[in-house]
Amino acid sequence: MIYTLTTNPAVDMNVNADTLTTKKVNRTRDAVYTPNGKGLNVSFTLGHYGVESVILGFFGGFSGDYIVREAEKRCPVRPVLIDGITRVNIFVTTPEGEYKFPNAGAPVSREKQLEMLELLRGLDDLECLVVSGSLSPEMDASYYDELIDVCQEKGAEFVLDISHPHLADLVERHPLLIKPNDEEVAEIFGVDVADEGDILSALAHIHERGAKNILLTLGGEGAYFSNGEHVWRASAAKVKVLSTACAGDATLASFLSAWLGARDEVEPALVRAMATGGNVAMCAGLGDFALVDEIARSIEVTQLS
Numbered sequence: 120m121i122y123t124l125t126t127n128p129a130v131d132m133n134v135n136a137d138t139l140t141t142k143k144v145n146r147t148r149d150a151v152y153t154p155n156g157k158g159l160n161v162s163f164t165l166g167h168y169g170v171e172s173v174i175l176g177f178f179g180g181f182s183g184d185y186i187v188r189e190a191e192k193r194c195p196v197r198p199v200l201i202d203g204i205t206r207v208n209i210f211v212t213t214p215e216g217e218y219k220f221p222n223a224g225a226p227v228s229r230e231k232q233l234e235m236l237e238l239l240r241g242l243d244d245l246e247c248l249v250v251s252g253s254l255s256p257e258m259d260a261s262y263y264d265e266l267i268d269v270c271q272e273k274g275a276e277f278v279l280d281i282s283h284p285h286l287a288d289l290v291e292r293h294p295l296l297i298k299p300n301d302e303e304v305a306e307i308f309g310v311d312v313a314d315e316g317d318i319l320s321a322l323a324h325i326h327e328r329g330a331k332n333i334l335l336t337l338g339g340e341g342a343y344f345s346n347g348e349h350v351w352r353a354s355a356a357k358v359k360v361l362s363t364a365c366a367g368d369a370t371l372a373s374f375l376s377a378w379l380g381a382r383d384e385v386e387p388a389l390v391r392a393m394a395t396g397g398n399v400a401m402c403a404g405l406g407d408f409a410l411v412d413e414i415a416r417s418i419e420v421t422q423l424s
């Protein structure tokens with residue numbers, strides 16, 4: 120079974136506004152509230168493609184209750200309940216573009232962190248843990264190591280979609296897959312990603328450090344996938360972007376939904392990933408994936424080596 124762990128879930132609130140300025144009341148409209156956090160988005164997208172997963176995360180307060188209740192309609196959820204209030208992240212779309220306001224989130228006490236590790240240790244069907252998103256306040260980066268320790272004790276694989284600088288060390292623990300974007304690769308691994316030559320060197324460098332597979336996303340410029348032996352380039356979907364929130368998570372999950380069970384068939388997995396990410400970028404939240412097949416026809420994948 121695949122488990123997704125969201126260390127810092129959120130209700131996402133997407134709104135539209137004509138302008139966003141100081142010294143003025145910024146009226147917004149068209150509010151869309153969705154139960155989110157990066158790992159939840161991964162589970163919802165896996166579910167769309169018929170791949171079962173279980174949601175793990177820390178939830179509290181009215182917003183935490185809402186997320187658990189809504190998520191349970193789509194996937195099994197094993198929550199660890201905390202005292203604080205799960206954050207509400209705000210995404211404001213204006214004619215000039217999108218403003219993102221993620222909150223730091225509710226603190227998760229050490230006791231609750233240990234409760235999650237115990238929950239993980241008690242799972243008898245853990246095959247792959249997808250760890251996604253930021254850490255809650257009071258969580259040290261070493262929590263990632265503790266999660267990986269449990270996965271390795273249990274012989275499970277793990278996937279990391281995190282932007283913490285500690286990722287540079289965590290790749291030495293041989294994650295099955297990491298999904299950084301170009302900015303994260305440059306900042307975390309201290310390498311250039313200005314052109315394809317740089318990107319290929321960066322991928323080789325990250326493999327040398329220990330990552331088994333890398334899905335490098337470049338937003339509107341497409342993506343690269345490398346399995347340490349071969350590298351593929353995928354074009355981006357040409358779509359009218361409404362909100363990029365959730366698009367990266369949907370890209371990762373849709374890639375996993377095809378690739379986990381057929382690891383030699385990278386091309387169809389990349390086509391699905393880019394089309395799904397593109398469709399999600401057209402919507403507030405994850406949307407309904409209705410245009411994926413149509414968008415997929417325009418995605419080009421090239422094997423580079």
Ligand SMILES: O=P(O)(O)OC[C@@]1(O)O[C@H](CO)[C@@H](O)[C@@H]1O
Nearest residue numbers: 129155156157208252253364365
């Ligand atoms: O603060 P994090 O955990 O890095 O990101 C949280 C978040 O922005 O990521 C998702 C989109 O990827 C949203 O659903 C959610 O609000």
